[in-house]
Amino acid sequence: MSDLKDEKTVGLAAERKYKPVRRIVTGEDSQGRSMIVTDGPTPNVTITSFASVAQVPWATGLAAAPGDDPAPAGHSFGFHSEGGSLLRIADFPPDEEIDTARLAEFLAKNEVLGERPGRHFWFHKTHSLDYAIVLEGEIFAMMDNGETLMRAGDVLIQRATSHSWSNRSGKPCRMAFVLLALPDGES
Template identity: 70%
Template sequence: MGLDPAPAGHKFGFHSEEGSLLRIVDFPPDETYDQEKLVEFLDSEGVRDKNEPRHFWFHKTESLDYAVVLEGEIVALMDRGETVMHPGDVLVQRATNHSWSNRSGRNCRMLFVLLALNEGEAL
């Protein structure tokens, strides 16, 4: 056992430089987001794609990520292409630009496991 990994006031992180993160996230439908607030947040985290992204959620994590749809439906967007994901579907991405678009009109719940890349490991 170590220190509490998320004490009060802990900054949200997109990856752990010292290991892994497991996160369960609810994605509401796209039309319900305050897109300006989300863009500000992604900027503050230093992960937002600023090269004319085709969706407001476009970002890049410096990790190996496993994304699993638990409930609902979501569209996984990459620099090229997109795919609709349903419960049980898994996407593995490694430090790539990506986004999540919920076009279904209802919430989507996902589980993410983000693994730190080894120092010096090529992206």
């Protein structure tokens, strides 16, 4: 698994404004009755060098941190979690605010650039099934051939294909991603 390298975590959160994701985790008490175990801001926050923010409320599989909290502050995640799932809330700034040189370095270091160059700076390809849900704002889902505008409530099923996200709205877009690593040959 590749780590999201050259990224800074929670300590930089104060430097760039973002809306924390409230994370509520359930569990059981000593008698086996359900209860709320924690309720507060998602501790795992990544402020990228290229202008986006990603918060990981939960993870399962090989990328999960050991212990009671699989997504603690400072834990580094790749694009997915082998043998499990990753829940990521990502804030995409407008395209004009992205540091495209740093984004290109990030995608190259994480080996997700795909087999051919894309027509937009966010083009990448991961070997995962992704459920991408727009929570706030709007964004274009771009494929090698074609694109579609997504708005709050829209869901894209990304099946290990080359794709990009283009925010042309002039305002931030918040998306939820459920990322599932795929065994070889599946999509």
